[in-house]
Amino acid sequence: MSMQTLSMGNDRLVQAVVARQTVASVQDITKTYHMGELAVQVLHGISLDFYHGDYISIMGPSGCGKSTLMNILGCLDQPTSGRYFLGDKDTSQMNDNELSAIRGARLGFIFQSYNLIPQLTVLENIELPLFYQGHPAEESRHIATELAARVGLGDRLEHRPFELSGGQQQRVAIARALSNDPLIILADEPTGNLDSKSGAEILNLFDELHQQGKTLIMVTHSDELAERSQRQIRLRDGRVESDERSH
Amino acid sequence: MNEAIKHPAVLAVFQRIKLHLQPVYWTRFRKTAEVGIKSIHAHGLRSLLTVLGIVIGVAAVISMLAVSEGASFEAQQQFRALGSNNIIVKSVKPASLEASGGNNMRPQSISYGLTYEDILTIQQTIPGISNVIPSRIIKKDVRHLGRDISTDVVGTTIDYPISRNYSLRAGRFFSEEEMLAQRNVAVISDEVARALFPMTDPLGESIRIDGNYYNIIGVMEPEAYSNLGRSQAGSSNAAPTRIFIPLSAARYRFGETLVRQASSGVEMETVELHEAIIQVQDQEQVEAVGQIIEQILERRHRRVDYAVEVPLALIRQAEESALRDQIVAGAIAGISLLVGGIGIMNIMLASVTERTREIGIRRALGARKKDIVQQFLIEAVILSGVGGLIGVVIGILIPVIISIFWGMTTIVTVTAPLLAFSISALIGVVFGIYPSISAANMDPVEALRHA
Ligand SMILES: Nc1ncnc2c1ncn2[C@@H]1O[C@H](COP(=O)(O)OP(=O)(O)OP(=O)(O)O)[C@@H](O)[C@H]1O
Ligand SMILES: [Mg+2]
Numbered sequence: 001m002s003m004q005t006l007s008m009g010n011d012r013l014v015q016a017v018v019a020r021q022t023v024a025s026v027q028d029i030t031k032t033y034h035m036g037e038l039a040v041q042v043l044h045g046i047s048l049d050f051y052h053g054d055y056i057s058i059m060g061p062s063g064c065g066k067s068t069l070m071n072i073l074g075c076l077d078q079p080t081s082g083r084y085f086l087g088d089k090d091t092s093q094m095n096d097n098e099l100s101a102i103r104g105a106r107l108g109f110i111f112q113s114y115n116l117i118p119q120l121t122v123l124e125n126i127e128l129p130l131f132y133q134g135h136p137a138e139e140s141r142h143i144a145t146e147l148a149a150r151v152g153l154g155d156r157l158e159h160r161p162f163e164l165s166g167g168q169q170q171r172v173a174i175a176r177a178l179s180n181d182p183l184i185i186l187a188d189e190p191t192g193n194l195d196s197k198s199g200a201e202i203l204n205l206f207d208e209l210h211q212q213g214k215t216l217i218m219v220t221h222s223d224e225l226a227e228r229s230q231r232q233i234r235l236r237d238g239r240v241e242s243d244e245r246s247h
Numbered sequence: 248m249n250e251a252i253k254h255p256a257v258l259a260v261f262q263r264i265k266l267h268l269q270p271v272y273w274t275r276f277r278k279t280a281e282v283g284i285k286s287i288h289a290h291g292l293r294s295l296l297t298v299l300g301i302v303i304g305v306a307a308v309i310s311m312l313a314v315s316e317g318a319s320f321e322a323q324q325q326f327r328a329l330g331s332n333n334i335i336v337k338s339v340k341p342a343s344l345e346a347s348g349g350n351n352m353r354p355q356s357i358s359y360g361l362t363y364e365d366i367l368t369i370q371q372t373i374p375g376i377s378n379v380i381p382s383r384i385i386k387k388d389v390r391h392l393g394r395d396i397s398t399d400v401v402g403t404t405i406d407y408p409i410s411r412n413y414s415l416r417a418g419r420f421f422s423e424e425e426m427l428a429q430r431n432v433a434v435i436s437d438e439v440a441r442a443l444f445p446m447t448d449p450l451g452e453s454i455r456i457d458g459n460y461y462n463i464i465g466v467m468e469p470e471a472y473s474n475l476g477r478s479q480a481g482s483s484n485a486a487p488t489r490i491f492i493p494l495s496a497a498r499y500r501f502g503e504t505l506v507r508q509a510s511s512g513v514e515m516e517t518v519e520l521h522e523a524i525i526q527v528q529d530q531e532q533v534e535a536v537g538q539i540i541e542q543i544l545e546r547r548h549r550r551v552d553y554a555v556e557v558p559l560a561l562i563r564q565a566e567e568s569a570l571r572d573q574i575v576a577g578a579i580a581g582i583s584l585l586v587g588g589i590g591i592m593n594i595m596l597a598s599v600t601e602r603t604r605e606i607g608i609r610r611a612l613g614a615r616k617k618d619i620v621q622q623f624l625i626e627a628v629i630l631s632g633v634g635g636l637i638g639v640v641i642g643i644l645i646p647v648i649i650s651i652f653w654g655m656t657t658i659v660t661v662t663a664p665l666l667a668f669s670i671s672a673l674i675g676v677v678f679g680i681y682p683s684i685s686a687a688n689m690d691p692v693e694a695l696r697h698a
């Protein structure tokens with residue numbers, strides 16, 4: 001551990017020292033969907049703190065609100081009530097533009113169905129968050145090339161998504177999620193569409209990211225996968241059922 | 248002035264403009280345009296069919312305007328050649344004389360047309376007439392050595408070239424003295440010069456008409472617009488093979504009565520003057536003077552054996568008809584561009600629906616609503632702009648083809664393609680706005696869930 005800390009350079013060292021710093025915090029959030037007359041409350045007051053460098057899995061039966069919570073954490077949706085702090089920013093009062101900006105600057109998304117843009121090459125897909133951040137093109141290209149190599153796709157830069165296997169596509173998605181150096185990486189069932197071998201590769205990558213100090217929140221159905229994370233949160237009917245730390 | 252520039256609001260605007268000029272924005276624009284081109288390219292045929300309306304609209308307008316512009320230019324050029332201060336009075340053989348004659352073989356004598364007295368009356372009663380140039384026009388064969396050519400021999404006065412804006416290619420027109428002395432001098436048209444003197448310089452040579460020799464003292468410039476310049480009742484439509492001689496000489500040599508072998512027998516035709524150009528000092532008065540001349544001639548003649556032409560009125564008509572063409576072209580443009588615009592809106596709506604998920608992804612990765620609007624708007628403008636560009640190319644080619652194969656004058660002005668192209672690009676913006684905004688207003692979560 002100390003060897004690694006040294007090799008990670010100064011800023012990583014600083015981050016390691018201030019570990020257990022809160023990167024995100026939800027406070028008593030609820031979510032209610034209105035379908036005509038009918039109001040369906042999906043989240044019933046969830047409060048959680050997420051710490052820097054943590055690897056967290058969220059579990060629970062289908063329909064318990066995992067994706068709903070992830071959407072709120074990802075600033076794609078806003079809670080009906082309660083507060084959500086991302087870093088030092090309260091997102092509850094943000095307008096659409098501010099939410100877009102914070103998504104682009106502080107969050108990385110990995111979806112079950114990869115969600116790459118089919119017209120764009122591997123490299124262009126990875127660059128996309130940087131593009132919306134207004135990064136200089138040259139620098140973006142450099143970052144994207146490096147990340148593609150890191151997820152083992154250095155030889156597929158100009159390929160289109162449909163020319164890649166599911167596992168490869170998901171690795172592109174991971175590289176894309178890393179490109180803007182986000183505060184949190186959000187993954188909603190990232191291995192849900194993959195066979196066990198490809199799924200294992202993805203999880204190995206997650207382990208690596210965790211070791212490098214990234215903060216990861218992953219939704220999964222599998223206890224086995226959740227085992228690999230440090231902290232397991234179980235939801236049931238829109239409430240936190242349990243919140244355990246394993247390592 | 249300086250105070251205004253230093254106002255914080257103004258400075259903020261400058262700041263914004265400066266920001267937008269930064270290379271980062273240009274790169275973003277270029278990237279967005281690239282994505283637009285890619286997705287247009289991905290649906291090649293569909294995109295092509297979509298812009299067809301714009302292509303046809305733009306091409307139709309440009310070529311219609313080019314043809315109309317060309318026709319009006321040609322007409323105006325012809326009428327200008329007649330002189331916008333001129334009124335042209337001509338002798339016309341009345342139809343009643345043509346019909347009569349029957350089948351008796353007795354020589355027939357007919358007399359019609361303008362007289363010297365008509366011209367004198369006109370000149371004396373109407374103020375503001377600066378000059379009158381009468382002419383007699385007689386068909387004659389002209390010979391030089393072994394060659395001969397059928398020409399209109401025009402007996403006229405010294406001001407004829409000035410009044411018609413004709414200039415001489417070589418030599419000079421005849422003078423006052425030659426006129427008074429009834430000299431046998433001739434100025435020949437370019438066509439006659441080329442027919443009779445293909446190799447040699449005609450100046451100083453002699454030509455023979457009816458046994459008399461005439462000295463060539465000048466050659467006219469070729470006439471670009473001859474159709475309306477030609478005169479004389481019954482003369483052919485042939486090229487202006489003309490010879491100009493002093494009116495005095497023409498009267499003296501040929502008299503006023505023409506004897507002709509007609510189908511009905513020998514015909515003696517008496518015409519004093521075939522044509523007179525009446526120049527009016529003030530252009531404003533030309534049309535009024537034309538009407539007065541008409542009235543005078545009506546009183547003096549039993550039959551309508553004359554015609555009064557006012558080139559200025561014809562110019563006005565040509566201008567009016569050009570304007571009408573432009574209005575029609577505008578209406579066609581409006582309709583086809585509207586249809587084209589609706590096509591673009593339709594395809595953009597389809598594209599937005601097809602790419603709902605892409606929109607969701609982009610939003611998740613930090614795209615603002617504005618970015619999404621921009622992306623689809625750029626795509627719509629590229630579509631309509633490409634359509635407009637193809638339309639401009641076709642619209643310029645069509646008049647060229649018309650000119651080559653039908654010999655029509657066509658004029659593509661700079662403004663027509665420019666305007667048509669700008670409007671087509673604007674169509675992209677106008678009809679792209681709704682689809683783009685509906686794309687931007689999608690809920691990111693819903694969009695990501697889209698199949
Ligand atoms: N837009 C919506 N409108 C109405 N109800 C919704 C909407 N989105 C989600 N729900 C409901 O909220 C509940 C929770 O959905 P959510 O997608 O968060 O479940 P989940 O835990 O992710 O389930 P799964 O494991 O199957 O993905 C479900 O009952 C769902 O029907
Ligand atoms: Mg889910």
